[in-house]
Amino acid sequence: ARLLDPAPFGAEELEGERQRVAPLAKRVPKEPTVSTRGAVVVDVDPSRRLLTGHELEHAIFRTEPKAGEPGERVESHRRLLSREPSAELSPAGTVRLDFETVREIPAASLYYGTVVPADPFGFSRHRRRSKKLESSSPLRHSLSFRVPSILAPQYDIANVGSTGRGVAAWRLELLDPSDATARVYDGRLSFRCEPLPCTKEAKFVQLPTARLGPFVDRVGPDRATVSFSTDAATAGVVVARAEGGEIKRFQSSTPGTRHEVELTGLDSKTRYRYYALMVDARGEVGVSRGATFETAPADALSPFSFVVLSDSRSGQGTADERYAGTNRRVLRGLLGAAVAHDPDFVIFVGDLVDGYTTSASAFRFELEAWQRSVAPFAAYFPIYESMGNHEVLLDAWSSGWVVGRSSPTSAEAIFAETFVNPKNGPKPAHAGAPPYSENVYSFDFGNAHFATVNSNYWYRSHAHREDHPAAGRGHREGWVPDDVIEWLDADLAAAKKAGAAHLFVFTHEPGFPNGGHVHDGMWWNGEIPEVLAQRAKLFGVMAEHGVRAIFHGDEHNYSRTLVDATSIPGLPNPLWAVISGGAGAPYYAQSRDVPWLGKVRKFDGRQHFVTVRVHGSEVVAKTIALSGEEIDRFDVTRAE
Numbered sequence: 001a002r003l004l005d006p007a008p009f010g011a012e013e014l015e016g017e018r019q020r021v022a023p024l025a026k027r028v029p030k031e032p033t034v035s036t037r038g039a040v041v042v043d044v045d046p047s048r049r050l051l052t053g054h055e056l057e058h059a060i061f062r063t064e065p066k067a068g069e070p071g072e073r074v075e076s077h078r079r080l081l082s083r084e085p086s087a088e089l090s091p092a093g094t095v096r097l098d099f100e101t102v103r104e105i106p107a108a109s110l111y112y113g114t115v116v117p118a119d120p121f122g123f124s125r126h127r128r129r130s131k132k133l134e135s136s137s138p139l140r141h142s143l144s145f146r147v148p149s150i151l152a153p154q155y156d157i158a159n160v161g162s163t164g165r166g167v168a169a170w171r172l173e174l175l176d177p178s179d180a181t182a183r184v185y186d187g188r189l190s191f192r193c194e195p196l197p198c199t200k201e202a203k204f205v206q207l208p209t210a211r212l213g214p215f216v217d218r219v220g221p222d223r224a225t226v227s228f229s230t231d232a233a234t235a236g237v238v239v240a241r242a243e244g245g246e247i248k249r250f251q252s253s254t255p256g257t258r259h260e261v262e263l264t265g266l267d268s269k270t271r272y273r274y275y276a277l278m279v280d281a282r283g284e285v286g287v288s289r290g291a292t293f294e295t296a297p298a299d300a301l302s303p304f305s306f307v308v309l310s311d312s313r314s315g316q317g318t319a320d321e322r323y324a325g326t327n328r329r330v331l332r333g334l335l336g337a338a339v340a341h342d343p344d345f346v347i348f349v350g351d352l353v354d355g356y357t358t359s360a361s362a363f364r365f366e367l368e369a370w371q372r373s374v375a376p377f378a379a380y381f382p383i384y385e386s387m388g389n390h391e392v393l394l395d396a397w398s399s400g401w402v403v404g405r406s407s408p409t410s411a412e413a414i415f416a417e418t419f420v421n422p423k424n425g426p427k428p429a430h431a432g433a434p435p436y437s438e439n440v441y442s443f444d445f446g447n448a449h450f451a452t453v454n455s456n457y458w459y460r461s462h463a464h465r466e467d468h469p470a471a472g473r474g475h476r477e478g479w480v481p482d483d484v485i486e487w488l489d490a491d492l493a494a495a496k497k498a499g500a501a502h503l504f505v506f507t508h509e510p511g512f513p514n515g516g517h518v519h520d521g522m523w524w525n526g527e528i529p530e531v532l533a534q535r536a537k538l539f540g541v542m543a544e545h546g547v548r549a550i551f552h553g554d555e556h557n558y559s560r561t562l563v564d565a566t567s568i569p570g571l572p573n574p575l576w577a578v579i580s581g582g583a584g585a586p587y588y589a590q591s592r593d594v595p596w597l598g599k600v601r602k603f604d605g606r607q608h609f610v611t612v613r614v615h616g617s618e619v620v621a622k623t624i625a626l627s628g629e630e631i632d633r634f635d636v637t638r639a640e
Contacts, residue, residue, distance in 0.1 A: 002342065003120055003380055006243035006273045008290050011163065017239050017247070017277060018285040024235035025283040028255045034206045034232045034280065038084030042102055043361040044075035049398065053078040056396060057356055060461050063400030070469040071399030077359040078325070080105075080176050080183045082139065084365070087170070087189045089206035093147040095168060095189060100140050103178060108133050110143040111171040113150055114158050115188075115289065121376035122289040124169035124186065127155055143172070147191065148200035161198045166191060167209075167289075173319065184319040186372060187211065190286045207286040208232045208278040212371050215378045216293040217420035218443075219345070221268035224293060226250075227260045227420050228276045230286075236261060240274035260420060268298035291379035294344070300447040300499070303615035307338045309608070310349035310508065310553025312370070312583035313390050324369030325353035327584025331370075333626050334583055334609050335377040341611045341624070344445065345381055349553040350388025350456070350508030351585060360409050363393045367418045385419045387412070387439045388508035388553055389456045389477050395470065402461040403470040410434035412457070421452075426487040434458050440484055442491050448502040448614055449495035453488055453538075455480050455509035455522070464528075476531070478509035478521045480538050488538075492545040502619055502637075505542055505550045511535050512563060512577045512596050514603055515555035516588030526595070536568050542575060548619060548636045549576040551610070556585040558608050558623055560632060562599040562639055574639040580623070582608040602632045612636065 009017075044050065049072060051059070056076035065071070085099040097110060113127035130145045147168055151160055160166030167190050174183045190207040213228030226238045236252030236259030248266075252259040259276075266272065272295070276288040297304065312331040315321040320329040338346065353366035374383060393411040396402045404411060412434035425440035434457070442451040460474025475481060492503055511522040519525055522535040542550060557579070564574035582605075590603045607626040612619065619636035 003292055005271055008273060014287055021237045021277050021279050022283050022285055024279045025281055028235050028279060028281040029233045030281045032232055034208055035086055035088035038086040040083055040361045041079050041081045041365045042077050042359050044077060044359050048073050048075045051076045053356060059400040060402050065399040065401055067467050069399050070397045070401050074396050074398050075358045076396060077357045077362040078354060079362050079365065080174060085172055085185060085187060087187060089189060089191055089204055091203050093204040094144055095147060096142055096144045097172060098142045104138045105174050106177060107175045108143060109173045110145060112145045113169055115167050115169055117158050123376060126171060147204060151198060164193050164196050164198050182319045184323060207284050208234045208280045209286050210276055210288045212368060213375060214276040214288050217382045218422060219293060219296055219382050221296045221298040222266050224263045225260055225420050226263060226274060229258045230278050232280045233257055234278040234280050237277040238263060238274055239277065240272045242267060242270050242272050266295050268295050269302065270295050293380060296445055301616055302446055304344045304446045305342060305611060305613040307343040307346045308349060308551045308580050308610040309334060309583045311351040311556050311581035311585040313351050313354050313585045315584050315586055323373060325366035326370045326373050328373040330584030330607050331373055335374060337624065337628060338609050343381055346383045347506055348383055348385050349506050349551055350386050351390045351553055353390060355390035355392050358394050358396055360393055360414060363411065364414055384421055386452045386506060386508060387415055387454050387456055391415060392459045397469060401469050403474045404459040406432050406473060407434050412439050415439055426483055429483045446614060447500065449500035450504050451488055451491055452506045453480055453484050455507040457481060479534060485538055485541055489541045496545060502614060503545060503547045505547050508553045510552040510554050510579050511539060512561045513555055514559040514590055514594060514600055515557045517554050518591045518594055521554060539563060539568050539571060543571045543573040546573055547575050549578055552579045553581040555579045555581045556588045558582055558604045558631060559600055560602045560634060561596060562601060567596055567599060576636060576639050578610065580610045582606060604631045606631060
């Protein structure tokens, strides 16, 4: 109920806002327009040998190259679409969906419907299906449906017939015989019709639509950032109102297809209702579904809570468990369950998607599919994302050499373009290295401080080999670079000086793995002295400043381990190392031959999230399974 307040804008209020922003059309470029051909999904070099995603992963992890034999450059991706679908609405009300594939498909289905207005999260509901596939070539296809078919009185749940404005929600399902599975892709199309009532004889007009978002991020006591991407060049405006207050209007700085709108001058600990408005060059105005967010408390003693989870990359199973690199079924289930715990924000600790690709477009496509999966929830509370070992864009060689791309086209740069996170991380120590911006960062909330460090920065395979074809570039998996540790040291010291009562750190690779990653992470079977020294340096900085807990991912399970001076000699203060990697990736069993087995206070293999409530000096964490069961509960301030 708290998420629903304040009340939605009325129809007349929204119409007034549409008219107010329509003159912005004169500033908007004419291209791209609605129904523009879809973005490229796969951009590999066709002259190079193509490996499947699994072949590339096998080369990375199981092939030890011979000295001086890098082999030929190779390409790799997992995608079926070569271009994203584009939807075009005709004046007669027919929607034509065009798409392109990288290989032939025997069949496809298009499910379509709308969005139930009473659903606060705006999940799509499909009512009908079209399966007549038309192909202009073996790789170029289209499917169509009629909007009037979902506007009959028995189907018009959104009352489009009388209001003249609506949303057509669709899902494209492609049969992929090469992998014996189905692939799916979702989208929406906003429209209006005239005259009223909206019947099959009416004229239909396609409106600019938010293809991604809106998302709310970087929420403080007096500000927030709302971001969204549109299917045409638009001017972007966000309108927001607190209960009983006046409408506030905030405009995107530059017309385009992606908008980050800064909302300032807000009241602390106040819930706002907001909408994103999109004006294209025709003067047509689209409006996103409304959502709410609450600003942070100005009072450091106000209670708050946050949720931690990670590892939502593809599982094994249905199309929704392999949704363009994301286990959407489990991820949405966990976030839906987390809503009941009333989080102020969520921290996602890496391995959002499958990754491990040489295609920058395919990497963007996967990250955006993850955004599409979390969008219903990320409109209501911020999600702070961090990078895992799967968020990597590669240069690869047939003999097994692999290295992460450097600037400007790096996984780190694309990650920063896709997500909205704080920008207070360090600058790279080496010229041409990928950026730390928005993948190493920190922020304050209430009486606590949160710092995220990247333990998979500029990934490189075979880091121990001096004859690597990209020598001098990249790091071993699980390596936190010295400049990041130095930044963390200064960041935690400044937070303590500013009065933060609780310090938390987040990074993907576990310092004390208990499942399928004892052979890497920050441990590497305990066989590499420099790895152990770097782990000790990181944990030493945290312990010196009194960090309460470090949260990891990577292991696809849950564990809570006490880290003290018996784990790392000389550690001044104990802390909890919590692994929460149960957001949908394939499971790992417990490893029982690790030296710290006796310090493992809890291990569980269920899919889950961790919710942490902070109230003054009290910090209590609970681990909740997908089923709603409580797996673990502990006092974060007492590491013993």
